[in-house]
Amino acid sequence: MRTNGMNNSEYQALRYVSSHWLIAMLDSPAACWKKYLAPQRETVSTDALRLGTLVHCLALTPSQFEREFVVADYERRSNAGKARYAELAETGLTVIRPAELDRARAMVAALRSNKEASKLLRHGKKERTIIQPRARGLLPLKARLDIHHASSRGVVELKTTRDLSMIEKSMERYRYPLSAAFYREIVRGDSVTFVWVQSVPPHDVLVVPMSAADLRRGDEMRRTALDKFDACWEKNEWPEAPALGDDPLMMDFMPSKAAGRAPRFELRPGELHL
Numbered sequence: 001m002r003t004n005g006m007n008n009s010e011y012q013a014l015r016y017v018s019s020h021w022l023i024a025m026l027d028s029p030a031a032c033w034k035k036y037l038a039p040q041r042e043t044v045s046t047d048a049l050r051l052g053t054l055v056h057c058l059a060l061t062p063s064q065f066e067r068e069f070v071v072a073d074y075e076r077r078s079n080a081g082k083a084r085y086a087e088l089a090e091t092g093l094t095v096i097r098p099a100e101l102d103r104a105r106a107m108v109a110a111l112r113s114n115k116e117a118s119k120l121l122r123h124g125k126k127e128r129t130i131i132q133p134r135a136r137g138l139l140p141l142k143a144r145l146d147i148h149h150a151s152s153r154g155v156v157e158l159k160t161t162r163d164l165s166m167i168e169k170s171m172e173r174y175r176y177p178l179s180a181a182f183y184r185e186i187v188r189g190d191s192v193t194f195v196w197v198q199s200v201p202p203h204d205v206l207v208v209p210m211s212a213a214d215l216r217r218g219d220e221m222r223r224t225a226l227d228k229f230d231a232c233w234e235k236n237e238w239p240e241a242p243a244l245g246d247d248p249l250m251m252d253f254m255p256s257k258a259a260g261r262a263p264r265f266e267l268r269p270g271e272l273h274l
Contacts, residue, residue, distance in 0.1 A: 006129045007064065008053070008144070009092075016131060016142035019182040022225035023175045029228065033238035047100075051199060052160045054096060054104040059111055059158060060126040060146060069094050071101055103199070107160065110203035117195045117205050120156045124149040132186050138230055143186045153190040155183045160199050164206050167196055177218030178225070180210045185222065 015037075024032035035041065057065055070093040075081030088095045111117050124147040132141040147156035157180070161170060171177065180192035192210045197203055210218075232238050 007067070008127070009068075011129050011142070011144045014131070014142050016140045017226070017229060018142050018144075019179040019222075022182065022222060022229065023178055025225040025229050025232075026175065026178075026221065028240050029232045029238040030240040032229065033232075037238070048160070048162075048199075050094060050096065051100060051104060053094065054100065055107050055160055055197065056127075056146065056158055058104055058108045059121060067093075069096055071096055071098055073098055106201070107197050107199065107203050110205055111158075111195070111197050114205040114207075116207045117197075120193060120195055120207065121147065121158070123147075124154075124156065130186055137234070139233060141182075141186055143183055145183060145187070148187060150187075153188070155180075155187060155189055155192045157183070157192065157194050159194055159196050161196055162199050164196060164198050164204055167206065167208065171214075175218075175221065177210070177214045178221040179218070181215050181218030181222045184215060185219070 021032055021036050024035050054069065057068055070088055070091060072084070072088055072095060074084045074088070074095075074097070076085055085095060111121060125145075126147055128145045128148045130143050130145065130148075132143075134140055145155050146158045148154075149156065159170075161167060176194065180194075183189070184192050192215065194208045194210065196206045196208065198205070
């Protein structure tokens with residue numbers, strides 16, 4: 001099921017399985033539970049995440065800017081500045097400084113001046129939410145695609161980085177092969193391409209198609225993590241990973257004396273209102 005017109009906040013509120021949930025499962029079921037399922041979840045916001053979200057908005061859905069951001073100059077270290085920030089944050093919008101907006105605009109200009117990147121970003125459905133129902137008792141899957149080229153069966157993901165030379169390490173650190181395989185599977189697509197833009201001048205741009213080998217490797221991670229998630233969801237048990245130093249893909253993820261009591265929902269999974 002494709003859902004057009006859903007903003008990012010509405011998408012994030014959907015308690016369905018995303019690639020981020022599965023990536024957390026590779027650390028441990030408890031990590032996934034704490035980050036995405038626990039009643040009291042902390043929302044982490046960093047300068048890099050805020051900049052990335054801003055670049056996405058300006059590059060893909062500029063008409064949504066005023067609905068998602070407020071621009072203000074403030075000093076967080078002073079009491080007056082902290083009070084001003086708290087006042088702005090209560091609006092529910094993301095607070096950004098003028099300098100952050102200037103940097104994001106320069107990054108978007110660099111993307112548009114790159115012929116290959118510009119072509120990929122100009123066409124296709126932007127910020128497309130897709131929900132995939134599954135068998136009874138299993139949570140649906142969800143994905144929010146930066147760009148979906150339905151005619152060519154391709155997905156394009158826009159990423160920001162401080163250093164283009166670190167892309168390979170970033171791909172492994174953030175397990176982008178899993179994300180790419182997840183997106184390809186949910187749209188029954190053929191290709192996934194990452195468009196990278198550097199967050200510091202001269203804001204270089206690099207287009208990186210995912211290789212067939214990386215997609216196969218990512219799909220193995222996706223299937224393993226999803227099977228583990230479904231097993232934990234069915235049992236309502238979210239144990240810590242055993243401290244054995246094993247490959248997280250091969251761990252049994254069963255509770256152990258060392259792991260302590262696994263976190264559980266107060267309600268049975270079937271009674272959880274999503």
